[in-house]
Amino acid sequence: MSSASVASFHAPKCTRVKISALGTYAPPKILTNADLEKLVDTSDEWITTRTGIKERHILEAGLGTSDMAVEAAKRCLAARGIEASELEAIIVGTVTPDMLFPSTACLVQDKIGAKGAWGFDVSAGCSGFIFALQAGAKLVESGAHTKVMVIGADANSRIVNYKDRTTCIIFGDGAGAVLIEPAEEGEIGLIDFVHEIDGSGGPSLNLAAGGSLNPATAETVAAGMHFIHQDGQAVYKFAVRKMADATTRVLERNGVTGPDLDCFIPHQANKRIINATAERLGMNPDRVIINIEKYGNTSAGTIPLAMGTAIEEGKLKKGDLVLLAAAGAGFTVGAALLQWEI
Numbered sequence: 321m322s323s324a325s326v327a328s329f330h331a332p333k334c335t336r337v338k339i340s341a342l343g344t345y346a347p348p349k350i351l352t353n354a355d356l357e358k359l360v361d362t363s364d365e366w367i368t369t370r371t372g373i374k375e376r377h378i379l380e381a382g383l384g385t386s387d388m389a390v391e392a393a394k395r396c397l398a399a400r401g402i403e404a405s406e407l408e409a410i411i412v413g414t415v416t417p418d419m420l421f422p423s424t425a426c427l428v429q430d431k432i433g434a435k436g437a438w439g440f441d442v443s444a445g446c447s448g449f450i451f452a453l454q455a456g457a458k459l460v461e462s463g464a465h466t467k468v469m470v471i472g473a474d475a476n477s478r479i480v481n482y483k484d485r486t487t488c489i490i491f492g493d494g495a496g497a498v499l500i501e502p503a504e505e506g507e508i509g510l511i512d513f514v515h516e517i518d519g520s521g522g523p524s525l526n527l528a529a530g531g532s533l534n535p536a537t538a539e540t541v542a543a544g545m546h547f548i549h550q551d552g553q554a555v556y557k558f559a560v561r562k563m564a565d566a567t568t569r570v571l572e573r574n575g576v577t578g579p580d581l582d583c584f585i586p587h588q589a590n591k592r593i594i595n596a597t598a599e600r601l602g603m604n605p606d607r608v609i610i611n612i613e614k615y616g617n618t619s620a621g622t623i624p625l626a627m628g629t630a631i632e633e634g635k636l637k638k639g640d641l642v643l644l645a646a647a648g649a650g651f652t653v654g655a656a657l658l659q660w661e662i
């Protein structure tokens with residue numbers, strides 16, 4: 321061994337961590353069910369009954385996911401009253417990066433001027449935010465960092481086929497960012513996570529072309545392989561079963577029941593999936609946050625956007641016990657338990 325002493329090495333320390341600020345962004349352009357009736361054979365009545373969605377936000381041409389992430393990040397920094405240069409890491413959950421590389425985290429870091437931060441993207445479909453949240457939480461919990469930004473952002477309009485009525489009615493664009501910092505004395509913050517992946521679900525929800533297996537060619541474009549492919553019923557069944565499973569596990573191992581929760585903020589994929597999960601947990605419907613009618617499914621953006629809605633509606637305040645849950649492409653599923661500290 322060299323002359324370096326173990327005592328001089330960086331020693332990991334564990335600390336409680338919390339979400340200390342939130343910023344959200346949805347692009348101004350809106351696509352309503354009436355607009356979709358003009359594009360595909362569908363109806364407002366069908367979309368509303370089967371999904372709960374009325375309208376979704378669409379990112380304007382010429383912009384990418386990183387631009388929405390940047391807006392959310394700036395609002396998050398402003399809410400906390402700190403400069404981008406104080407961020408130590410940026411983690412972005414997304415499946416619609418501006419490009420295959422560099423990562424969206426790199427693009428955001430540069431655009432907001434977070435000099436000195438490192439970071440990376442998390443590809444976990446609609447569980448992207450919740451997976452990134454655990455990664456960010458552990459960076460702070462371990463003592464490695466004190467200010468980590470976690471962003472969930474997706475521009476689904478870029479990968480949706482507006483001739484396919486089974487998918488184009490569901491998806492929208494949006495982003496949200498949270499800051500993770502050490503908790504103050506007496507605060508609890510992030511408590512626990514239960515996450516799982518099941519790659520056997522890949523064929524049911526994917527985007528086949530543009531990667532190393534099927535690089536972009538005139539043929540892949542002609543075959544529509546750059547659009548979302550989804551077996552809606554398979555995804556629906558997985559989401560209902562596994563969101564109930566993950567949420568039950570995280571609650572049980574922390575001695576909490578559904579009625580103990582002040583607020584349930586689920587991924588917004590389908591109102592029926594949300595209601596089925598909430599019912600299984602015995603949740604009071606008043607405490608379940610649903611904003612799918614305004615945004616549709618924004619993939620990794622849904623949970624932070626729904627946090628924003630919960631605050632606006634007066635349903636999320638400091639000290640509340642909160643459950644988050646999501647399921648998505650992969651398949652992926654996750655649940656998080658936390659105390660809200662803002």
Ligand SMILES: CC(C)(COP(=O)(O)OP(=O)(O)OC[C@H]1O[C@@H](n2cnc3c(N)ncnc32)[C@H](O)[C@@H]1OP(=O)(O)O)[C@@H](O)C(=O)NCCC(=O)NCCS
Pocket residue numbers: 361362363366367370371446485486489490525550552553555556559589590617647648649
């Ligand atoms: C996609 C989804 C809304 C479809 O709802 P569903 O109740 O399962 O509907 P089905 O697929 O059984 O289709 C029922 C009928 O409606 C039709 N249909 C499908 N989309 C339609 C639309 N937009 N408008 C009108 N009819 C439509 C189907 O063709 C089918 O017709 P058929 O009975 O004549 O064959 C639902 O499966 C879902 O939400 N899945 C999960 C999707 C998801 O969460 N994805 C994101 C990842 S988290």
